[in-house]
Amino acid sequence: MRLAFREALDAFRRAPVLSALSITTIAFSLFAFGLFGLVALNIRNALQQVEDRVEIRAFVIDGTGAEAVSAALGDIGAFPEVATVRYVSQFDALARARRELGEFSDVFEEGILPASIEVRLKPGLRDPATVRGISRRIETYDFIDDVRFGEEWVEKLYRLRNIATIAGIALGTVFAIVAVIIIGSTIRMAVLARAREISIMRLVGATDGFIRAPFLIEGFLKGTLGGILALGLAWVTTAILGRFVIVTEFFSPGLALTGILAGALIGLLGSAFSVGRHLSRA
Amino acid sequence: MIRFSHVSKEYAKTGPALQDVSFQLGKGEFAFLTGPSGAGKSTILKLLYLEERPSRGEIRVAGLTASSIRGNGVAALRRRLGIVFQDFRLLEDRTAEQNVAFALEVTGARPETIGPKVSRLLTQVGLSSKSNALPRELSGGEQQRVAIARALANDPVVLLADEPTGNLDERATRGVFQLLRDINAAGTAVLMATHDLDLVRRANLRTLEVNRGQLVFDTADGGEGRAGEGA
Numbered sequence: 281m282r283l284a285f286r287e288a289l290d291a292f293r294r295a296p297v298l299s300a301l302s303i304t305t306i307a308f309s310l311f312a313f314g315l316f317g318l319v320a321l322n323i324r325n326a327l328q329q330v331e332d333r334v335e336i337r338a339f340v341i342d343g344t345g346a347e348a349v350s351a352a353l354g355d356i357g358a359f360p361e362v363a364t365v366r367y368v369s370q371f372d373a374l375a376r377a378r379r380e381l382g383e384f385s386d387v388f389e390e391g392i393l394p395a396s397i398e399v400r401l402k403p404g405l406r407d408p409a410t411v412r413g414i415s416r417r418i419e420t421y422d423f424i425d426d427v428r429f430g431e432e433w434v435e436k437l438y439r440l441r442n443i444a445t446i447a448g449i450a451l452g453t454v455f456a457i458v459a460v461i462i463i464g465s466t467i468r469m470a471v472l473a474r475a476r477e478i479s480i481m482r483l484v485g486a487t488d489g490f491i492r493a494p495f496l497i498e499g500f501l502k503g504t505l506g507g508i509l510a511l512g513l514a515w516v517t518t519a520i521l522g523r524f525v526i527v528t529e530f531f532s533p534g535l536a537l538t539g540i541l542a543g544a545l546i547g548l549l550g551s552a553f554s555v556g557r558h559l560s561r562a
Numbered sequence: 563m564i565r566f567s568h569v570s571k572e573y574a575k576t577g578p579a580l581q582d583v584s585f586q587l588g589k590g591e592f593a594f595l596t597g598p599s600g601a602g603k604s605t606i607l608k609l610l611y612l613e614e615r616p617s618r619g620e621i622r623v624a625g626l627t628a629s630s631i632r633g634n635g636v637a638a639l640r641r642r643l644g645i646v647f648q649d650f651r652l653l654e655d656r657t658a659e660q661n662v663a664f665a666l667e668v669t670g671a672r673p674e675t676i677g678p679k680v681s682r683l684l685t686q687v688g689l690s691s692k693s694n695a696l697p698r699e700l701s702g703g704e705q706q707r708v709a710i711a712r713a714l715a716n717d718p719v720v721l722l723a724d725e726p727t728g729n730l731d732e733r734a735t736r737g738v739f740q741l742l743r744d745i746n747a748a749g750t751a752v753l754m755a756t757h758d759l760d761l762v763r764r765a766n767l768r769t770l771e772v773n774r775g776q777l778v779f780d781t782a783d784g785g786e787g788r789a790g791e792g793a
Contacts, residue, residue, distance in 0.1 A: 283667055294655055480651055483611070485641035485716060486668035487634045 287494035306506025309459035314514040334406040336399040344423040468554040503547020507540035569619030595755040597772040603755040644713030648725035652697040659693040665715040683711040703734025723754040
């Protein structure tokens with residue numbers, strides 16, 4: 281194993297230009313994939329923020345008894361889809377309207393806004409069908425005057441989200457395949473550059489496993505370095521965008537680490553595939 | 563040590579390369595393998611070190627039957643053979659010493675044994691003073707000596723040499739041939755493919771002659787003195 285490590289490191293020393301080229305190629309492939317990932321991540325976050333605001337508002341008829349409302353709050357709160365349920369009295373509604381509308385606060389008089397029950401659904405259950413279903417159930421209470429949830433708006437949001445998801449998966453797959461192909465051929469080049477060495481190793485009686493080991497280590501190291509470089513490039517891009525154009529979110533540490541590991545894994549698999557193919561042919 | 567029994571080799575694209583070849587090479591024996599280019603000399607050697615597999619017939623090398631060897635068995639067999647080529651096949655970016663050590667390292671020799679063994683091998687081939695030279699700093703004859711030292715690294719029972727003097731001038735040829743004779747005298751069987759008929763005639767050793775894929779003459783069967791006549 282020690283020898284395999286030494287051989288792998290020697291490969292960097294003996295062919296520094298080819299090694300640097302491989303790492304840069306891996307880095308740029310992963311960088312392109314990473315940039316796309318960042319765009320997808322930010323779109324998803326933006327949609328998530330909008331989606332978090334999806335809420336059902338059921339207006340309560342004036343003069344409804346507190347007991348009836350409180351019983352309904354208990355019932356609705358027990359629906360499995362419901363995250364929170366809250367009663368907003370006429371007084372609270374007025375206070376909120378005044379707070380939100382600032383300078384127009386004096387146009388509101390007491391009693392102009394109805395009391396309401398506000399329902400928020402659990403994440404993942406804010407799709408049009410569920411929202412509509414819950415609204416219908418709330419409507420059945422006889423003290424409910426009207427239920428609103430911005431039907432059109434929720435549907436549009438969901439359509440947008442579905443398009444973004446499908447486009448994300450399709451483009452992401454294409455980017456990932458391109459990255460794997462480029463990285464695979466980069467490593468294949470490194471293997472071909474050492475074809476002579478491999479044939480000599482075989483002639484003097486090295487086992488295939490022994491021949492493979494330094495290449496796997498080399499691929500793993502190149503992939504890891506490429507991954508780190510790609511992450512650095514993505515970070516710089518995000519920082520420049522944040523300073524001059526728009527502040528966007530960067531990968532979480534977990535995702536960043538996953539990216540580097542993905543680079544390492546691609547390097548390892550690319551090497552395994554290239555060396556394996558070379559050995560089976562020779 | 564080596565036994566070919568009715569061995570044939572056919573290639574899908576180029577047709578038959580060897581037809582019904584049978585011969586034996588005993589322990590510690592020396593034999594030339596001669597014949598014109600394309601006659602099948604290299605194919606015989608490739609079959610011996612399992613670069614190729616026979617289409618028909620049986621080959622035994624160093625006590626093993628070629629057809630039963632798979633996977634790491636190929637590497638195990640090659641460790642019992644030494645192989646030398648016309649083009650030396652040295653690693654250009656490593657010194658003479660590192661080239662020889664390479665054969666020991668890749669076969670898992672204990673690290674502490676490698677240094678002393680490499681210097682003993684380089685002394686044996688007469689290159690102890692050039693252990694730190696790169697192949698390009700050595701003459702053809704010297705490069706072939708490094709290749710021979712490498713071939714001897716794993717104490718082979720048979721040394722296979724494919725035109726080892728093909729790229730060398732007469733003086734270097736004599737030196738390398740003498741080295742192979744010395745190695746043979748120490749007990750290693752040697753099978754040397756060559757088309758240097760002067761060398762073959764002068765040496766007056768067992769000669770196997772192949773032509774168009776067939777073994778046409780073996781001095782072990784047909785007496786002496788005819789080596790190379792058909793080439």
